[in-house]
Amino acid sequence: MKRIPLLVRIVLAIALGIIIGQFAPEILIEIAATFTGLFGNFLSFVIPLIILGFIAPGIASMGKGAGKMLGLTTGLAYASTVLAGTAAFLFAKNLYPSFLQGQRGGSFANPEESLVEAPFSVEMTPIMGVMAALILSFLLGVGMTAVQGDSLLHVMNEFRSIIQKVIENIIIPLLPFHIFGIFANMTYAGQVGTILSVFAKVFLMIIALHLLYLVVIYGIAGSMHGRNPFSLLKKMTPAYFTALGTQSSAATIPVTLKQVKKMGVRERVADFAVPLLANVHLAGSTITITSCAMAVMYMLGQATTFADVFPFILMVGITMIAAPGVPGGAVMAAIGLLESMLGFDSTMVSLIIALYLAQDSFGTATNVTGDGAITAIADKLMRKRKQEDIPVSGQNVG
Template sequence: MKRFGLLPRIIVAIIAGIIVGTFMPVWFIKIFATFNGIFGNFLGFVIPFIIIGFIAPGIASIGKGAGKLLGLTTLSAYISTIAAGLIAFFVARSLYPLILSNQAAKAFDDPSSALLAPFFEVEMAPIMSVMAALLFAFILGLGMAAIKGNTLQSAMNEFREIIEKIIERVIIPLLPIHIFGIFANMTQGGQVSAIMSVFAKVFVMIIILHVLYLCLQYSTAGVLRKQNPFFMLKSMLPAYFTALGTQSSASTIPVTLERTKSLGVKERVADFSVPLLATVHLSGSTITIVSCAMAVMMLQDAAYSIGSMLSFILMLGITMIAAPGVPGGAVMAALGLLETMLGFNSTMLSLMIALYLAQDSFGTACNVTGDGAITAVVDKLNKE
C-alpha cells in the first residue's frame, strides 16, 4: 500500500464510496458512518495537539535564528503566502457564484439530515479548545525563542515527532476509509452528484491559480534580477515534477537547490534559504486551502465576510509554517482555524479534507517551484 500513493487511494475511496452508496443496504453504510463518527471525534481530539506540536517549535526555531538573511527569507515567504491566499479568495468570490451556481446551497440546506446516523458514538472531548491551543502555542513558541533555552525546545521537537507519527501512521492511512464512508453516506442521501461536480470545477480552478501565481512570482523575481521570468520558471520545472511525484517539499530539496543555483543565485543564499523555505513557504497549499474552504462554505450556505477571511488567511500564513512534512499535513494543521474562525462543522471538515487531498501533490509542486523565485528575490535584496 505504501507504493500505492495517497492520491490514488483517495480516488479509489471516492469511486468505491459512490458505488457502495448506490447499491448496498442502509445497515452496511451505517457501519462506516459509525467509523466516521469515531474517526471524526478522534480528529477533533488530536487537533489541539497538532497545533501545539507544530506551531510552538516552529515559531521558536525561527525566533532563535539571527541575521538579515533569516528575516528576509521568512518575511518574503509570509508575504508570498498571504498574497496567494488573498488572490485565491478574491478569485473564488468572483467565480464561484458563476461556476458553482448549479450546486448552490439549495441542495445542502441541511446536509446532516440526509446522512445516516452511526450505530453508536464514542465521545472524545479535546483537552482544550482550538483557540486555547493556538494561544498556548504562540506563548510557548515566543517564550522558547526569548529565553534561548534548549531543554524545552528539545522536548517540543520530540512532541512534534510524536504528532507527526500519529498523522503519518494513524490519520493518513485511515483517511481513505473515512472518505469512503463520507461518499457512501452522501450517495445514499442523494448529494454526491453535486459534490463531484464541485470537485471537478474547483480542481481545475486551483491548478490554473497555481500556474498563474508561479508566473507572478517569477515575474517579480525576473524584474528585480533583470532576468527572463519564463526562462527562470522553465529552469525550475524539474523541481515541480519531482515534487509532483514525491508529494513532499523536504524530499525535493536537493533538486530545488540545484535548480535554484542554476538561476544565478549565490550558493550561500541558496544553501540557507531553500531548506528554510521548504518549511515556511506554502503558497500553493494556501491557494488550495482557501479555494476549497470557499467552495465548502458555498455548498453549506455558510456566511463569510472579507474581514473574517482576511483574519483566517493571516493566521493561515503563520499556521502553514507548522505544517508537518507528510502528505495532507497542511490541511491537518489548518483544521483548527477552519473550525474556530470559519465555523466549519465535522461534515464541512470532511469535505475540506477530501477536496484538499485530491490535489495535494499539485499544491506541493507549486510551493517548491515558488521557493526558487523567493530565493532569487532574497538573493537580490540581501546586501551582506
Template sequence: MKKFRISLLWQVLIAIAAGIALGQFLPVPVARIFVTFNGLFGNFLTFAIPLIIIGLIIPAISDLGKGAGRLLLVTAAIAYGSTIFSGFFTYFSGRAVFPELITESAHTAAIIDNPGNMALKPYFTVEMPAPLDIMTALLLSFCIGLGLSAVKGDTLRMAAADFRDIVSLLITKVIIPLLPLHIFGIFLNMTVSGQVASIISVFVKIIVVIFILHILLLLVQFVLAGIIGRKNPLRLLKNMLPAYATALGTQSSAATIPVTLAQTIKNGVSKNIATFVIPLCATIHLSGSTMKITACAMAIMMMSGMPVNTTDFSGFILMLGITMVAAPGVPGGAIMAALGILEGMLGFDETAQALMIALYIAMDSFGTACNVTGDGAIAVIVDRIDGKKENLMQHS
C-alpha cells in the same frame, strides 16, 4: 557517449501517469509490493527530516551571519521581506480563490487524513522513529547556527559543513531518486481507491492559479524596484526574461547565476553590487518556491477538510521564509527543506507529504524562474540603497 538523463519533473509526471494507468489492471499482490515500499520510504523520510533540518539550516545560518556587513544585512532583509510577502500574498489570494475551485470529498479527505483507509495495505511495516521531533530540530538548528555566526572557532563550523554534505548526498543520491517510485505507489493506491480523478482535477486548477499568481508577484516586485530605482519596471522585467527562460530549463537558481548576473548588469546595476547580490539571493531568496509551498499546502488541507486559518499560516510562512535559506541547490530541494515544518506546524502526514512533493515538483521550473527573476529586482533596490549611502558619504 553522453549519458541520457530524465529530469526530476518528467520522472514525477511519468510516475503519476504510470500509477494511474497501472492502477486500472495491476494484480493486487503486485500492487501491494509498491505500497509496502511506500510504507518503508515514508517511515525513512520521517526519520530523515530532523537530520535534513539540522544538516541544512545550521551551516546556512552560520554562513549568512559570518562577517555580516551592512550590505549583507540589507540584502538578506529585503530577500526575506520579499519571500514573506510572497507567502502572505499567496495565502490571502488562495483564501479568495481556492474555495471556489476545491470541493471537499469525504472519501478523499479520509484517505489524505488516514492512509490506512486506502484500498491496498502493505505486506509489512518497519518503524523508524525520528531521533528528534521537528520543533526540537528547528530550535536546535537556529541556536547552533546563530551561535556559530558569533564565535570564532571553526571546529563545530567544519563539522556542520561536513554534516551538510552528508545530508545533501542523502537527498540527492537516495531520497530524490526514490521519490518518483514513492509518488507512483501513492497514485497507484489512489487509483485503486477510486479517487485519483478528483486529485488530478484539483492539481490542474492549482497549477493554473499558481502560474497566474507568480506572474503577478513578479510585476509587484519590479514595479517596486522601478519606483525605488527610478527606472522603467517593464523594461527591467523584460531584460530579466533570458534568466527566466534559462531557469525554466535548468530548474536551478545556482546554475542560472551567470545569466541572471549578466541581465542584472544590463539593467544598470553596478557590477560590484550585482556580483554580490545575485549569488547571495540564489540561496536566500525563494519567493517563487514559498508561493508554491503555501498554495499547495492550502489546497491539500482544503481537500482533506483540515482547517485553514490565518494564525497557523502566519507562523508557517514566517518559519518557511527562514527554512528556505537552507534549501539545497538541487531540483526539489526547497520542498525537502520544508517537509519538517509542514509536518510539525501543519500536521502533514506521509500521504499529504507525497501529494505535496508531487504537486510542488510539477511546477518546479516556474518556481525557480520566479526566484531568479525576482533576484534582479532585489539587486536594483540594493544598488539604489547603496548609491544613496555613497552620495551621503560624499556630501558629508
C-alpha cells in the same frame, strides 16, 4: 538511469503509476505501498538532518548578514503566503457564484482511507522534529558566527558533504520509484477520479490560480534580475514535478536546491534559504485551503466576507509551518482554525479534506516552485554594491 533527465523520470513515474494502477493486482499495489512507506519513513528521518546540514553552516558562512537574511527570507515567504491567500479569496468570491451555481454539499469520506496499506513497515524515528532542527540550526549558525571559531564550522561543513552524498546517491535516484508507488496506489484506490469528478470546476480554478501565482512571483524575480521569468520558471520544473509526486515540500528539498543553484542563485544563499522556505513558504497550500474553504462554505450556503476570512489567512500561514513534511498535512494543521475561526462543523471538515487531498500535490508543487523565486528575490536584495567572492553554480541570475 542517470543519463535520463530527472524531469523525464518523474513524468514517466507518474504516467506509469496511473496506467498500472488501473489493472494491477492488489499484491503489486501492496509491494509499491511497502516501498513508498519505507522510503517515506527514510525521508522523514533524513529531513531534519538536511535542515541541520544546510542551514547551520549556511548561517555561519554568511557571518553578520545571517540575521538579516533570516528575517528577509522569512518576511518574503510570509508576505507571499498571505497575498496568495488573499488573491484566492477574491477570485473565489467573484467566480464561485457562476462556477458552482446549483451545486450542493454532501457527505464525503476521507479519501486517504481507501488507499492500500503496506503489509509491514519499519519505524525510522527522526532524531528530532522539523521545528527542533530549525531552531537548533539557527542556534548553531548564529553561535558559530558569534564565537568566530572554525572548528565547529569545519565539522558542520563535513556533515553537509555527507548529507549531499545521501541526497545524490540515495534520495534522488529512488524518488521516481517513490512517486510511481504513490500514483499507482491512488489510481488503484479510485480516489483521484471520484473526487475530481465531484470537484472538477473548483480543482481547475485552483490550478489556474497556482499557475497565475507562479507567473506573477517569477515576473517579479525576473524583473529584479533582468532575466526572462519563464526561463527561470523552466529551470524549476523538475522540482515542481518532484513535489507533485512526493506531496512534500521538505522531501523535495534536494531537487529544489539543485534547481535553484542552476538558476544562478549564490550557493550560500541557496543552501540557507531553500531548506528554510520548504518549512515557512506555503503560498500554494494557502491558495488551495482558502479556495477549498470558500467552496465548501458556498456549497453549504454560508455567507463569507473578507473580514471573516483574512484573519484566517494570517493565521493559517503560521500554523501550517509544522506541516510541509507530511503529505496532506497542511489541511490537517488548518482544521483547528477552520473550526474556530470559520465555524466549520464535522460535515464541512470532511468536505474540505476530500477537496484538498484531491489536489494536495499541486499546492505543494506550487510551494516548492515558488521557493525558487523567493530565493532569487532574497539573493538580489542581499547583494551589496561590491560583489562578494562567492562561488555559484551556473550563470549568475543578476
